[in-house]
Amino acid sequence: MKGVRLIEIKEEILSDNKSMAGELRKKMQERRTYLLNLMSSPGSGKTTLILKTIEKLRDEFRMGVIEGDIAAMVDSEKIAAQGISAVQLRTGGFCHLDVAMVKKGLEAMDLDKLDFLIIENVGNLVCPAEFDTGATRNAMILSVPEGDDKPLKYPLMFTICDVLLVNKIDYLDYENFDMDAVRERVLNLNPKIRIMEVSCKTGQGIDTWITWLKDEICAFIGR
Amino acid sequence: MKGVRLIEIKEEILSDNKSMAGELRKKMQERRTYLLNLMSSPGSGKTTLILKTIEKLRDEFRMGVIEGDIAAMVDSEKIAAQGISAVQLRTGGFCHLDVAMVKKGLEAMDLDKLDFLIIENVGNLVCPAEFDTGATRNAMILSVPEGDDKPLKYPLMFTICDVLLVNKIDYLDYENFDMDAVRERVLNLNPKIRIMEVSCKTGQGIDTWITWLKDEICAFIGR
Numbered sequence: 001m002k003g004v005r006l007i008e009i010k011e012e013i014l015s016d017n018k019s020m021a022g023e024l025r026k027k028m029q030e031r032r033t034y035l036l037n038l039m040s041s042p043g044s045g046k047t048t049l050i051l052k053t054i055e056k057l058r059d060e061f062r063m064g065v066i067e068g069d070i071a072a073m074v075d076s077e078k079i080a081a082q083g084i085s086a087v088q089l090r091t092g093g094f095c096h097l098d099v100a101m102v103k104k105g106l107e108a109m110d111l112d113k114l115d116f117l118i119i120e121n122v123g124n125l126v127c128p129a130e131f132d133t134g135a136t137r138n139a140m141i142l143s144v145p146e147g148d149d150k151p152l153k154y155p156l157m158f159t160i161c162d163v164l165l166v167n168k169i170d171y172l173d174y175e176n177f178d179m180d181a182v183r184e185r186v187l188n189l190n191p192k193i194r195i196m197e198v199s200c201k202t203g204q205g206i207d208t209w210i211t212w213l214k215d216e217i218c219a220f221i222g223r
Numbered sequence: 224m225k226g227v228r229l230i231e232i233k234e235e236i237l238s239d240n241k242s243m244a245g246e247l248r249k250k251m252q253e254r255r256t257y258l259l260n261l262m263s264s265p266g267s268g269k270t271t272l273i274l275k276t277i278e279k280l281r282d283e284f285r286m287g288v289i290e291g292d293i294a295a296m297v298d299s300e301k302i303a304a305q306g307i308s309a310v311q312l313r314t315g316g317f318c319h320l321d322v323a324m325v326k327k328g329l330e331a332m333d334l335d336k337l338d339f340l341i342i343e344n345v346g347n348l349v350c351p352a353e354f355d356t357g358a359t360r361n362a363m364i365l366s367v368p369e370g371d372d373k374p375l376k377y378p379l380m381f382t383i384c385d386v387l388l389v390n391k392i393d394y395l396d397y398e399n400f401d402m403d404a405v406r407e408r409v410l411n412l413n414p415k416i417r418i419m420e421v422s423c424k425t426g427q428g429i430d431t432w433i434t435w436l437k438d439e440i441c442a443f444i445g446r
Contacts, residue, residue, distance in 0.1 A: 004290075004299040005331045009324050010315025067227075076227040092233025101232050108228045 017131055021099040024106075024134030032221045034116045035102075036213070037135035039157065042123030044143040045167045047075045048200040049209075050118055054082050056210045061115040061217060066105035068097040068122045075120060085109055096127035099134045116217050125150065129157040136220060139163040144171040148178045151185035158186050163194045165209060170199040240354055244322040247329075247357030255444045257339045258325075259436070260358035262380065265346030267366040268390045270298045271423040272432075273341055277305050279433045284338040284440060289328035291320040291345045298343060308332055319350035322357045339440050348373065352380040359443060362386040367394040371401045374408035381409050386417045388432060393422040 028035055040046050050065060057063065064085035067076040076088040087105045089097065102119060109117070119135060121128040140161045142150055145168060151158045158164065164186055166179065183195055194212065198205035217223075251258055263269050273288060280286065287308035290299040299311040310328045312320065325342060332340070342358060344351040363384045365373055368391060374381045381387065387409055389402065406418055417435065421428035440446075 004296060004303045005310045006296065006299075007310060007312050007327050007331060008315060009312050009317060009327065012327055013317075013323075073227060073229065080227045087228045087230060089230050089232050092231060094232060094236075100236075104230050104232065104235055108230060 014130060017098050017100075020103075021132035021134035024099055024103060025136065028134070028136065029220075031111060033111050033114055034217045034220045035119060035133075035135040035137075036117070037119045037121060037128075037133045037138045038141070039121040039125075039128045039138065039161070040123060040141035040143070041125050041146055044123075044141040044146065045200050046120050046123070046141060047078060049141060049165065049167065049198075050079065050120060051082065052200055052203075052206055053118065053210065053213065054079070054084055056206070057116070057214065057217075058082075058084070060214065062113055064109055064114045064117045066102065066109075066117060066119045068101070068120060070094070070122060085114065091122060095122055095124050096131050097121050097133055098131040102133045102135075115221050125154040125157050129154070129160055137162045137216065139165065141165045141167045142182070143168040144175050144177045147175075148182045148185075151182060151189060155189050158193070159189045161190070161193060163196065163209075163212065166195065166197045167200055169197045169204060170202050237353060240321050240323075243326075244355035244357035247322055247326060248359065251357070251359065252443075254334060256334050256337055257440045257443045258342060258356075258358040258360075259340070260342045260344060260351075260356045260361045261364070262344040262348075262351045262361065262384070263346060263364035263366070264348050264369055267346070267364040267369065268423045269343050269346070269364060270301060272364065272388065272390070272421075273302065273343060274305065275423055275426075275429055276341065276433065276436065277302070277307055279429070280339070280437065280440075281305075281307070283437065285336055287332050287337045287340045289325065289332075289340060289342045291324070291343060293317070293345060308337065314345060318345055318347050319354050320344050320356055321354040325356045325358075338444050348377040348380045352377070352383055360385045360439065362388065364388045364390045365405070366391040367398050367400045370398075371405045371408075374405060374412060378412050381416070382412045384413070384416060386419065386432075386435070389418065389420045390423055392420045392427060393425050 038046050065079045067088045070091050073088050076086045079086040087108045089101055089105050119133055138161045140157055196205055196208050261269050288302045290311045293314050296311050299309045302309040310331045312324055312328050342356055361384045363380055419428055419431050421432060
């Protein structure tokens with residue numbers, strides 16, 4: 001009797017994706033285009049944060065946005081309405097972006113004219129965390145109405161991000177959300193993560209985000 | 224205002240997969256290894272049909288099996304217990320096989336020692352139909368207890384297959400299953416498909432399948 005050879009497909013695909021992501025990261029470093037991968041649940045405020053970031057940084061950097069979405073084009077149209085280069089990746093049911101998809105988005109843009117690109121990933125706290133997009137940095141949003149238990153339920157997402165924006169802090173008075181518990185849970189998973197409390201609606205805390213991002217991009221593009 | 228460039232990711236992925244499948248099909252033709260992609264819902268009798276096929280053809284051809292499964296290894300162990308080369312692709316949640324996954328399975332086998340390989344796809348009537356595996360032929364099973372409406376509900380699967388095995392015909396007395404309606408619905412979608420009525424349990428109709436398959440393989444490998 002011969003044995004069965006077992007191949008773990010998901011691990012192989014993740015490993016192929018990881019090596020492609022490493023290559024893309026290197027290429028983007030050489031050409032000095034900063035890529036930010038922004039993730040969150042649906043409705044946490046990714047598009048609103050991007051619009052705020054465009055408003056604050058459009059005069060300092062040449063910006064572009066790659067929008068990942070299962071079906072709609074609403075978000076990318078809002079961004080294009082600001083006069084910013086936008087590519088919409090319609091995933092047709094896929095619940096995350098991988099590096100091959102991001103590359104298709106990059107190929108559709110004129111990278112020589114861009115210092116800084118935001119990738120708005122598909123709204124989902126699970127699969128996008130598993131697929132490295134090749135971005136320079138990973139950022140995520142957790143909004144107050146989603147609850148303070150999310151780091152316990154979706155640890156990988158909090159583990160792989162460089163920045164966590166806790167958004168909708170204007171809801172803190174109405175929600176039973178323990179910010180100290182969130183900080184402790186997240187730092188337990190990922191001691192190096194930067195945690196920022198913001199409200200895209202009121203503007204509170206946005207300057208901290210913008211300062212961090214501006215310093216990041218300037219260091220990266222060598223300005 | 225700049226426009227939004229739209230990229231249909233699913234179409235791009237399917238198109239990349241299709242061109243890779245064409246290359247694999249050509250390569251397998253050159254080396255004369257016949258690949259059969261077997262698809263159906265879960266529990267329709269894929270593994271039982273493979274075991275019957277091994278029993279009938281193991282003395283005539285050097286056979287191997289690539290098993291696609293979300294998590295379990297039960298099916299591949301049954302096949303290895305027959306002394307047949309088996310590779311298990313554990314998809315880790317993916318609901319179909321694509322050509323990149325099949326290639327990983329082929330790389331784990333000694334193709335110089337094989338005339339004929341069966342790919343047991345993931346049990347699912349939807350996604351496997353969208354992804355060409357690079358197989359020489361596509362076969363599917365519809366079992367009587369699943370009902371005669373399946374060609375109406377999953378037309379693509381019936382459209383892309385070369386053979387339909389209607390399995391578990393020993394259930395025909397107990398089920399309200401209209402075989403004529405199935406034939407008409409399927410031939411409407413795909414006039415060239417071969418339809419065979421079988422029962423893997425009683426052995427009824429299996430010889431028709433074996434004769435068809437044997438002729439196919441002999442023509443392909445030039446025997």
